[in-house]
Amino acid sequence: MQKYEKYSSKLAIFVKNEYFYILNSFTMNLKLVAGIDIGGTNTTYGVVDNHGKIYGEGSFLTRKYMDFDLFIQALAEGVNALASDIHEDYELAGIGMGAPNANYYTGNIEFAPNLMWSGVLPVAQKLKDRFAGLPVVITNDANAAAIGEMIYGGARGMKDFVVVTLGTGLGSGFVVNGELLYGHDGFAGELGHTIVSPNGRECGCGRHGCLETYASASGIVRTVYKLLADHRGDSILKNISFNELSADMITQAAINHDPIAIEAFAHTGKLLGLAIANMIAITSPEAVFLFGGLVRAGEHLFTPVKEHLEANLLKFWKGKVALLPSELNDKTNAAVLGSAALVWKEIKEK
């Protein structure tokens, strides 16, 4: 009898353990995070696993909510609506967010000129309040893109690299020794606001000659107009007004051999190549990834950037630092993936 009880008790423990093990592997083992990208125009969000599989996505116009608390409410409802559509049991393990002027250290969006809410916005705390204390990690969109590249893209296995995002402006995320370079205040990585031409083009930041006034979607539009002013000869771009002209049109024109469009990419590449070479002199990365719509121009962009990058590198770096298109360029939801990667990285390190 005593013997039987002993075995029975062991069996009970075994059965109990197995039960939880099985429960764990079939139900609770699926962990997902929410990835959120707040842009001046759109806010997009998704629910993503560790391998970059997206279980659901949504978006709305950021400007729809003049009140920041209503914006947070809409965002939380959006994420919860996605969650209820997933027909598997899972655990929501965290929330990652990329947003303009988002500060990793404080969890606040601080004085973002491209958002309509002014001042300091405690976005991480407000999301924690709505999601029962889940870990919330925020940073700017370029830093999120860099972590996205490291977790899901071409920088897997790299410890020192840079992602340069060529959007309306120019953003950059620096990974140094496997960690994002946040700097003393959380705002490191403003390559777009290094001054490449003192007394040069007027910038949205109030200064002149910032790299992003040349090397970005808005910068290349300005370059096309400069070239049209300076040169004769024909170009399809002569039929388009400044306000209508987009970087996509210039990209398409370059692909169709338009000489002004090709020259505009060459000029962009000259300044961007030098700026990247100077940045390599400071941080010595293994690779530099270019992300954004301009990358679709392919060799029209990469050939001049590479040429001027190599020409301006110190001898011992020549030919050694890879210049690559971001592997997230092909994904429509790169921003959501980047934001999800941001929190996945922290969860894994715990």
Next chain:
Amino acid sequence: MQKYEKYSSKLAIFVKNEYFYILNSFTMNLKLVAGIDIGGTNTTYGVVDNHGKIYGEGSFLTRKYMDFDLFIQALAEGVNALASDIHEDYELAGIGMGAPNANYYTGNIEFAPNLMWSGVLPVAQKLKDRFAGLPVVITNDANAAAIGEMIYGGARGMKDFVVVTLGTGLGSGFVVNGELLYGHDGFAGELGHTIVSPNGRECGCGRHGCLETYASASGIVRTVYKLLADHRGDSILKNISFNELSADMITQAAINHDPIAIEAFAHTGKLLGLAIANMIAITSPEAVFLFGGLVRAGEHLFTPVKEHLEANLLKFWKGKVALLPSELNDKTNAAVLGSAALVWKEIKEK
């Protein structure tokens, strides 16, 4: 009897422990490291404690030893001679070294243009062989200066700062989140070789327009000659040949109100201020320290650097990043202290 044996045994253990404790506190507790600085002209070395107290120093001409193995032998003998002069018992806990093109990762000096030994020199291994496997940490002199600032100087307690060394060339050491920024290959921090004036002054690196051709001891000499060529008016510096003119003479002339010398510092400050502002945009440090002979010019250097730094900073950094003279400037043995700090930092972290 049994009871007595029990106590006797405990007493023996107690006495034994106390004996080692006393031995330890009075003899072996003093730990020292060797700090070595290899320069193109001089090699200096010293034995230093945790608080920056130097127990002995020596130096010899680097060029005295054409053979690298003989150089290492002389260096080891020099360090051992210092060691035998110390009239206290101590433990030599490690060796730190600053040298041109010294690679933290490999322990090698790699293709240093300013040293007479060519190729790859396995200096860390050779010192380990002579000092019974002691930890040997090497890096370039600007990185050693940065760690020196962190352990013994004005950067105590800081996690993100930069030291800019204004010597014959311009070196820089970046500390990011409490660690030196080495980059992928160990050679990060070449601020002196960022190009500030495409097609500008010829640089020793074979390119044109590097920051160090303007902002360094040799750069300011070139600036004085440019100013003498461009301007009329009197200057004490008109009596000195290019080869005789030193940065110290220009510093002294500025202190004595010589207009060309003051203008040379203003021009140096303009380019250096912009370069530091651009570097802050990338790494966002808490403070930037200037080290080297030019710093003796005081306000003649700091006022223009500060003016152009502030003018070129993004709005949210204006007035927030400290520009300071290195606290190691006043020490004759800053290079030895920096190298010693390098290995102290690693010993403490173990």
